[in-house]
Amino acid sequence: MSELKRKTPEEHKAKKKAKQQEFESTLTPNQESELQTTTPKEAQLSVTLVVPSTCISETVVKSYQQAVHTAYQIARAAVAYNVDEIVIYEPSERPDIKQEKTKKSETSSFGKPKIVFNSDASNDHKPELSERAVTLASLLQFFVTPDYLRKSIFTPETTTTNFEYAKKLPKLLLPFMESRDARYKEGMSIPMILNKNVKSKISKQKRNVKKAEAKGIELQPPTVDGATPYINIGAAEPHELEYGQTVPVGVRVTVDTKENKVVSATEAYGQDTGYSVRVATDFSHIFTMPSTPEGYDYTVWCPGGEFRQSELAPETQPKPILALPRTVKRPLFVFGQWDHVEDAVKHDTALGVSGAKELFDSKVDFKRPVRVEDGVFVALDRLA
Template sequence: MAPKQKRSQQDDLTSVKKPKTRSINYSLCIPTSIINRSNAKNLQQVTNILYQIAKVASIYNVGEIIIMDIQTPPDEKVNLNDVQDPNSKKKIKFDDDNTSTEKAKNEVSEDAMTIATILQYFVTPPYLTKTLFKKKFFSNFQYAKNFPKLTTLPFMNPEVSSKYREGLTVTMGKTTKSQNKSKKSQPLKNTKFVNIGYDKYLELQGQQVPVNVRVTVNTETKKVVSPIEAYEEQVGAKSSYGYHVRIAKKFTSIFTESSYPDGYSQSIYINSGDYFIKPNKKPELAEVKLNDSQDLNLLLIISKWNDIELAFKYDSKNLSGVENPKEFFDGQITIPEGTRIEDGSLIALTKLSTL
């Protein structure tokens, strides 16, 4: 009887199905106060802080980094359209500038723009920086260029041999106009040449793509491919490279303008950047428990509670019926008090990876 019972137990073990691996997408939200004067005295210190954020994001495959733009007048505001307008003469500087500008609906603070450009720089191959960033932002990168590359991202590691290469589509000789004949919009020019950092431009085989677009190229087939095909889990939200960066000008925008089509499964608060925590200022939030659903889009807001309340206050007109920002959170992750935001990001993601 014993041998028969043993065979039965083995059959039971082999019949057990292995559970599917849970898919978790992380979104990291940090406030602009991460680089204020109490945390960073100059651009070099600012760059160091943001490098730590970028490094943590690349290690844990964070798909999206959100910048919570804390309104603290009289900071100069920067119109988002200026970033895309090549004729704009507005300069982006880290040094304080109290020059007042006309307020507009799509304006963001100088600090938010500094954070966004430097974070984006850290996931941009060095040979593409001069073509992907406008000249007025180059001063933001004077220290960033001296930091080690994020080698956890395959396209940033020059030592890793890969058939995939990042590039920027460029014109060379004649270009082909788009087939769109609409008079309302000027058709884009197409090209088959890509700057991938080599001595010569790569010529695509059987493809025409719009000019001045960042693409991923298979150097063996000489075709543009999806970043997901090339890098799999290292692709951020909206098929971005490493991570996608967005600026939330309003508190509600953090939650409603998700880069993931399904929105966020849970929003989690991590108290960081508060070096003098008062007991009555601690939010009464329970320790978070992850949902049982197979796939999760987790939003981690890492900030001191005072910044949360400030952003909530400035967005009061969009918060009818909501009395407290705590209502936006499903719980918190407790970490040591007095932790800097960049350190809190690492601790929180480490704890979540073990749940």
Template sequence: MAKRKSTESEPLPTKKPTKSNPETSLTICIPSTVISSKNAYNLQQITSIVYQIARAACTYKVAEIVVFDVPKDTTAKEEQKVTSSGKVVFGDDDEPKNNNKKEEDEKPEDGLLVASLLQFFITPPYLVKTMFSAHLNKNFKNILPKFKYAFKLPKITTLPFMQNNEVYKDFKEGMIIPRETPLIKKKNKKVKADHKITVSKYVNIGEKEPLKLEIKREIPIYSRVTVDLKNKTIVSPLQAYGVIGHKAAFGYHVRMVSEFNKIFTQSPIADGYSSTVFVNAGDYFGKGEVELSEHKESNGNVLMIISSMKELQVAFKNDTSNVFESIKDVKELFDCKLSIPNGCRIEDAVMIGLTKLVDV
């Protein structure tokens, strides 16, 4: 009996990434005060600071960036102490102050702005407006205008698809979009159907026309996907690029937390972080000496927290959960410290810390 010929054609060959995920997984944690008025004077400086952090993270293949959203009332109290003691405060936002409470309430929080800018820098330009639209996340209502200067900065050249056997020729990031709502006859007129399209086979890959995927099942709209351009199908980011962040993120995975304990308890790694490293930064007037052993080697899933010890102590004391019930001092949460020059700003400490950590 003759064998039945397969109706499915063989998939076309695609580029294979030559680089792979490093054995040591790196997570960095930065406070939202990295863009406070002490550190950044206006939106242009804020954008530049976050861009510097994003470039460093991509260069050293950081798997995750955690943004700890420091409560503003805590920050304000600390700044007031500095002012009353006669020390220098580095200025305020140059945007005109508005006493209209409604407009002030609509201003995005620092943590959300830092996290959004970090995500922006690893998002293809053609997906930005969709990914950061208010209909996907109500918190993004006032985010898009904050990308004014970010759009003008050059693309980061160390993203996963770059310098990795030209995989960008065969793979591209996309977002599933709804096809046009079908027309139906109603009272002798053609009108759009009442039901909303929730699944689709069409994907926005930045071309004039959306790409129709050759897949059996339709995918929920506004899903971020990695597309095999030759075979018009969806693949995992790991298969396409070889290097990914946690949760299969394109580049690094961005996580924002408002409670200090969640830096540790909401890790995307099932077993948690294997070691925690402290880097003292943002402490412009302190001596920067912390009684912790010096970092010697990196392996496993490393969490590097870059902040001033004073800020961490305040966050630790204000944490209302019972997670740290048996811990008396925030320093007990760290295995070691990574020494850098005193008085470094957060964004500079990120690059210095990653350089020393990776080179060890």
């Protein structure tokens, strides 16, 4: 029996180059000029992932441990490729989802940093979220929260999610997950409590104000209406910001413990800042309620969670691409089954489109059906 001949690295490169040339030969001059030629670091993309809550449904995972591991895989991919935001959506209004849904007010998510539930504050209507959507959001945020904050943030009063298995998984490689003695710490702003210690601190602050005024320096006094200078950074006592600086209560911030002030995560850690988590109560909120004023400038559909390869006609779906256009800065990757997306578009009139295809500029073409958590790695590796 003859031995199988293993291909050399040069042969692999030649084959890959031939495929790329074959693809480029099918492009028009305009399409060819738009191909992404810069590296991710040079492009400084602000990537947003959109994943369905059904990726941890009972039809996909067989145990809670598998659900936790699915969320962990998504979190790992997001950190590895510097994803800025993860959005969770309910794929459709099928009966199994309706039965699982439970009303969750915005206050029920209090204490879960960086988790935003889209709703109109002036409306008394409370958004309905399935238990799995809340669980997925909580797990994703848990994985980017340092140990010294987890006990005070994820408590029985703020969440019903079980984190025992999640605690056993390896930490994600983020700078603020490593050391308790670093200069920059992640923290949660907490209300002002006027006990003896705090009163003595305020008296000391007043003396500092008089000294500052004598030197001609104007300092703004701290406010107590919905704002606080005290940050929980996992220490025995709350960390107090410099006099005059306050932040809203219940917000996760990055603190410069040397200068006693709040700084941006980018200033503290560079590009490795982790991701934020947002839950879209309506499918249209994915596109109409971005976390930044600039919104998204390119949308990509990524098939995921289908047990069979889609048999839909190619003209009913976006065209596949191998690279992002050079001008793209804020891409949006939407994962899920195409029929779920079409159903969501059909029932959400706020989108103002006649079909799901109009929402997307292109799609990632997988050779075979993949799970959502696997598709996240593949799509980001190809395009981001």
